[in-house]
Amino acid sequence: MPRYAYVIDLNRCMGCNACVEACKIENNTGEGMLWMYVFRLEKGKYPDVNWQFMPRPCMHCDNPPCVKVCPVGARFKREDGFTLTDFDRCIGCRFCEVSCPYGVNYFNWKKPKDNQYFAWHEEEGAGVYGSGSAGQIIGNAVVPYENPDHKKLYGERLVSGGAHYLGVVGKCTWCVHRVEKGLPPACVANCPVHALHFGDLDDPGSEVSNLLKRGNVWRLLEELGTEPRVYYLGGQQPGHDLRLWYTRRQEVKA
Amino acid sequence: MKAKHDEIALRPLTGTSQSFYLVAAVLLAIVGWFIYAYLVQVRTGLVVTGQRDMGMPLAGAPWGLYISNFVWFVGIAHGGIAVSAIIRVLKLERYHSIGRIAEVLTVVTIMMAGLNIIIDLGRPDRILNMVLYFGSRVWQSPLAWDFTVISLYLTLSTTYLYITMREDLAGLRDKFPGRWKWLYKPLLFRYRPDEKPKVDQIAWWLAVTIVPMMVALSGGVIPWLFGLQGSQAGWFGAVQGPYFLTAALTSAIAGVIVVATLVRRGYGWHTRIKDEVFRHAGALLAILVTFYIWFIFQEQLTIRFAGPIPEFRVSEALLTGRFAPIFWTMLVGGLILPMVYLFVQAVRPRAYRGGAVFISAALIIVALWVKRFLIVVPSLLYPRLPYAVGTYSPTWVEWSVVAGTIALAIFLYLLFIKLFPIMELRRSSDA
């Protein structure tokens, strides 16, 4: 049984948001959901200013508050480290969301089809891209939110994929559908500067094991006792002296 | 004497005024609007509410009015039956007349509390999962504990109300033969006039069970929804247990005062429910409110004296920031002023005015609703990580649900008054 961990090298991260986009496309999360998010933080006063870019996937904690509070066991912990949501069981009470100190849970407020970036089933593209619906233009190929991998069961539970179900809570799955195939999560695969790493801690030769041998390794909000599986290298904990300057907020409307 | 008493006590069942129909029609209209709003929510998803995800990019509050409304209803609910149980266990015969008024308040409001939770769910169709996975989750999840205790409480309070009412139902059946027969007959299943001593015994034991349950519910699982969440600044802490228990008792006593005043006025029961009852309840309410204010002070002092920065941000938003106007209005207008008056009328009987006690109790109920909102929402808007500060503004759907559940509670209460004796009939043994 592998013991998966995720390592983020903040000395390398340049805040390009490629991981965010990779996640969105891989998991087809709807509008207003950023399973991966990159903090752009600022410290100090002009002219002594430092910036820190800090990606934030789900921490897949070893002592996860969300698993503890779930009243139906939809949020659960796998032995290899994944903290996953069973979309077939979730009742949508959002208790996991309020219990999580990292803010990684995203509820499906809207019907998934209405929450896609592109209305595949409507004639939105007509006039701009030609006639007919977007689905017709791409020759009725598999539309992104119907990736068959997400409909498979992993560990006999429906845990993969994004915004496919109204009224349930979703969050980063560490791309369980890719990891089970032997691929790294989409964010890791797409990082242009190799700031993100994913691997097995039990394998002493793995990339993550080697990275963790370096100094200045810390985990986010460690004092809460959640035992995150995501390790940061370099940089600093986001205390009160680090300010989010990149506050692009978004609204989701009915 | 008995006949006279019963005649007075049965006033709601023997005559219905036009204004009753008017009130019922207005309430039903609000309930209809609430059902429409809920259907809109079911059809489009919870996006029609103002609730949004914490953190980026939506920066909202995942819990909002529904949960604060739920906590408020549970508060009122849990105390009503406790009042009745304490009256029974301690044999406080002077207050006997408001016993059933309090019991019915409990049954009605706890149903509304449960309803609020179901409305808040994203997938109400899967509510049975709570039962299916109960065995494995009850060891960890505070929401599963809530489910347990609320179900138990509803069962116990309904049973208690029912068995203590059977004798009166038999009296009604004999008094108005034919009327509501289909309703009374199944309720009087295997009724024997000599069951009275047994019923008294069961009721006594039920009452003894209910009093600790009250601590378990409002001093336990409801605050544990919040107080155990180490991740939410402003929620975490051991103070939440007694804090919530005091709030619940306060709102329950205030609720009983409000309802009893209205019922007494509506049916001219001034001889049955004496002023003394309200004076004493008012005094008790004043003491409870004092405790509550002390808890608020206690909590805020701890946060501001040595609290960590995330806690401090929440406190700042409450005391001096964006929630300050609501907070101070709630504290001064809804708690301190009523408390002062209630104390004055307690020590100086001349200062007692039925209307003023009623208004004080009503203000306290409203203040506690606002306070529940101020517990649930501000913490969620100030996450621990440096996300943008959140915003939350409830939509018409949420306000409709709040108004609708309150209207539904009042309507069910009125319905009960029309179908069953809200005032206990004189026992045949007393005559």
Next chain:
Amino acid sequence: MKALGAGQIYWQDYTPLPRWRKPTMDGSPADFDLYLISHKKIEFKQSRTTFNALLNELEPEQAVEMNTAAAAARGLADGDPVWVESHNAITGEKKRIKAKVKTIEGIRPDTITMSHHYGFWVHPRAKDRGPTPNVIFPVGEGYITNTADQSYQVKVRVTQA
């Protein structure tokens, strides 16, 4: 050129070897006290990608990035709508656009910056995301040169809208 108000013809901008001269924008009056520059964001490609819904989610609208202290001195807070008004030092022409302030520490107090990705008005998804600063950069005498070294620098003033 003189008819248009130009004091001199900047013929030295067109010589093979560049020569230093006083920047044109420094001829603007003192109340145009901020330098406006434009930048590109890492998410976008020129102005051609603002209709991409995924990228718009990260960068939904135009912002005037401004030093926190400089904004406070003008009575502005983060998110306030402002007019950015530029002055053409040659012709005296003024142009202005409206956008929202974004206060940050990592910029000089005498400079503001706006990204040049927005202002695309055709595509429904790209519309209404704020203006492009290009419309207030002066073109013509003194600003357009063969090395583009004056083209994207102008003095502006920022006022509450």
